[in-house]
Amino acid sequence: MELFKEDGEVKGYYPPGHGFIMDGYSMFFAYKNLMLLQLNIADSALASEDCGVSRSNAYQWLWETGKELIERGEVKTAETVTILSYDVKNGQLITPYCRLRRDPSLRH
Structure with a gap:
């Protein structure tokens, strides 16, 4: 993975090539040097007219959204979260973090 950005104790990494991890885009977030969040946005969301x-x-x-979620303290445990077409509108996450789709792959 390659470093995308770093701000304070938050680092964002992206995998090589679109669709490498899933059908969409993924960013991995480390906080205090521990992998905390894999945030995905599905291709179906990107294709949505009002996304x-x-x-x-x-x-x-993904960087801005994931960093904000971490800084607000919403990410409490390592997990993988996928944003679908109905979760984002006009560039804003409209589904509360606790209701986004979870995948157990990063859970401890």
Whole structure:
């Protein structure tokens, strides 16, 4: 994985190549040097007319969204979360973090 950005104790990494991990884009977040969150946005979300996130800014959007979730203290345990088409509108996450789709792959 390659480092996308780093801000304080939050680091965002992205895998090589679109669709490498899933049908969409993924960013992995480390907080205090521990892997805490894999945040995905599905291709179906990006293709949605009112999503507001494009393929060209998907990694930047994932970085901003994941960093905000971590800094607000919403991510309490290591997990994988996928954002679907009905979770984002006009570039804003509209589904509360606790209701986003979970995948157990990063859980301890």
